[in-house]
Amino acid sequence: MIQFQLNGTLTEAQVRSGTTLFDFLREKGFFSVKYGSDKGETGADTVLVDGKIMNASLILIHTLEGKYIETVESFSHGQDIHPLQDAFIEEGAIQCGYCTPGMVLAIESLAREKENPTESDVKDVLAGVYCRCTGYVKPVIAATNYLTTKNAK
Amino acid sequence: MWYSINKIIKPDSLKEAYSLQNKTRVLFSGGSYLVAEKNPSIQSLIDINDLVGHGVTASMEGIHIDAGATLQTFLDTVESINSECRLLKGIKYSCPSKQIRNQRTFGGEIGKGRPNSEIMVFLHAVNAELTVIMETEKTVSIRDWNGDGIITKISYFPNQIDGIELERFSVLDSAPALVIVGAIKSGDHFEFSIGGSSGTIQTFSCRIEEWSENKNLAWAKEAVNAFVANHFGSLEYKEKLIATALQRVGETL
Numbered sequence: 001m002i003q004f005q006l007n008g009t010l011t012e013a014q015v016r017s018g019t020t021l022f023d024f025l026r027e028k029g030f031f032s033v034k035y036g037s038d039k040g041e042t043g044a045d046t047v048l049v050d051g052k053i054m055n056a057s058l059i060l061i062h063t064l065e066g067k068y069i070e071t072v073e074s075f076s077h078g079q080d081i082h083p084l085q086d087a088f089i090e091e092g093a094i095q096c097g098y099c100t101p102g103m104v105l106a107i108e109s110l111a112r113e114k115e116n117p118t119e120s121d122v123k124d125v126l127a128g129v130y131c132r133c134t135g136y137v138k139p140v141i142a143a144t145n146y147l148t149t150k151n152a153k
Numbered sequence: 154m155w156y157s158i159n160k161i162i163k164p165d166s167l168k169e170a171y172s173l174q175n176k177t178r179v180l181f182s183g184g185s186y187l188v189a190e191k192n193p194s195i196q197s198l199i200d201i202n203d204l205v206g207h208g209v210t211a212s213m214e215g216i217h218i219d220a221g222a223t224l225q226t227f228l229d230t231v232e233s234i235n236s237e238c239r240l241l242k243g244i245k246y247s248c249p250s251k252q253i254r255n256q257r258t259f260g261g262e263i264g265k266g267r268p269n270s271e272i273m274v275f276l277h278a279v280n281a282e283l284t285v286i287m288e289t290e291k292t293v294s295i296r297d298w299n300g301d302g303i304i305t306k307i308s309y310f311p312n313q314i315d316g317i318e319l320e321r322f323s324v325l326d327s328a329p330a331l332v333i334v335g336a337i338k339s340g341d342h343f344e345f346s347i348g349g350s351s352g353t354i355q356t357f358s359c360r361i362e363e364w365s366e367n368k369n370l371a372w373a374k375e376a377v378n379a380f381v382a383n384h385f386g387s388l389e390y391k392e393k394l395i396a397t398a399l400q401r402v403g404e405t406l
C-alpha cells in the first residue's frame with residue numbers, strides 16, 4: 001500500500017508492482033494526464049511531483065510514498081480557472097488542447113521555482129512537451145504574459 | 154504498466170543490492186531508461202533510491218556527484234556557480250526534456266552508457282572517477298569501468314584541467330548527435346573523447362606540440378570504425394565530421 005497526496009487529498013494506492021502513475025491516474029479519472037508515448041518523449045503525461053515536472057508514464061507508483069502529486073485538475077474549480085489557463089485562452093494558445101495540461105503544469109512549475117524566469121527558461125520547460133498543432137509561439141507569449149503579471153503583483 | 158514486474162526489492166545495503174542482481178533482477182534508481190524500455194525479461198526491481206546520495210558538491214577542487222543526483226539537480230546546483238561549465242550544455246543536449254532531467258540520475262546515465270550522450274562523452278573527456286560498490290568499495294576511471302558494481306559517486310577535478318571543450322554535430326540542434334567530441338587540455342597534453350552514433354566512446358591523447366591537422370585526420374580515420382553508415386550519412390561523411398570537431402575543439406583549447 002502506497003500513500004501520497006493527490007491534488008491535496010490523501011490517496012492510497014494498492015496496485016501491482018509495475019503500475020505507473022499514468023495508469024493509476026487514468027484509472028481514477030484524471031483525464032488531463034494524456035498518453036503520448038511510453039518513453040516520456042511527448043510530455044502529454046506531465047504531472048507535478050513535489051512541485052517538479054515529471055512524466056507520469058515513467059514513474060512507478062511504488063516510488064511515490066509521501067510525495068505530493070498535482071495534475072491540472074487541481075488548477076480550476078468549475079468556471080473559476082487558474083490565471084495561467086486564462087492567459088492561454090486570452091492568447092489563443094490552444095488548438096486541440098491535448099498537450100495543454102502538460103504545458104500549463106510546466107510553466108507553473110517554473111513560476112514556482114524562479115522569481116524572474118526568462119523567455120529562455122520558458123522555452124526550456126516547454127521543450128519536454130510536444131505540440132503538433134498550435135506550436136510554441138503563442139504558448140510562450142501566454143506564459144510570458146502570465147509570469148510578467150504574476151511578478152508585478 | 155510494466156507487466157513483467159512482480160516484485161520491488163528494498164535491500165538494506167548496497168552490498169546486498171549488488172549480490173541480488175541477476176538477469177531478471179536489476180537495479181532501479183531514477184527509472185527513466187528502465188521504465189521507458191519495459192524489458193519483459195525483468196521480473197524484479199532492486200530499488201536503491203534510499204541507499205544512494207542525491208546531491209552535488211561543487212568547488213574549485215572537485216565536482217562530486219552522488220549517483221542518485223538527477224541531471225536537473227546538477228544544473229540547478231552548478232549553473233549559479235559556473236554558468237560556463239560545459240557539462241551544463243551537455244546535459245541539455247543529452248536530455249532536452251526537463252521532465253526527464255528531473256528523474257534521470259547520473260548513476261543511471263553512466264550505467265546505460267550511451268555513446269551518443271554528451272554527458273558520457275564529457276565525463277570520458279575529463280576522465281571522471283567513479284566510486285563503485287562491489288564486494289568492496291573501489292574507485293575506477295570511467296574509461297576503465299566494465300559495468301560491474303553499483304556506482305555511488307562520480308567525481309572530476311577541474312583544477313587539474315586547463316581547459317574543457319565539447320563539440321557536437323547533429324541534423325538539428327534538438328536531435329541526437331551524430332558526432333560528439335569532448336576534449337581537455339591538461340599540462341602539456343590534449344585528450345580527446347569521441348562519441349555519437351557509434352558503438353563506443355574512444356579516447357585519443359597526445360602532447361600539445363605533437364597535435365596537428367594530420368593527427369586529427371588519422372584519429373578520425375581510426376575512430377570512424379566504431380560508427381555505421383546509415384541514412385544520416387556515409388562513413389566518409391562522419392569521418393569528416395569527426396576531423397572537423399577535433400580541429401575545432403583543439404583550436405579553441
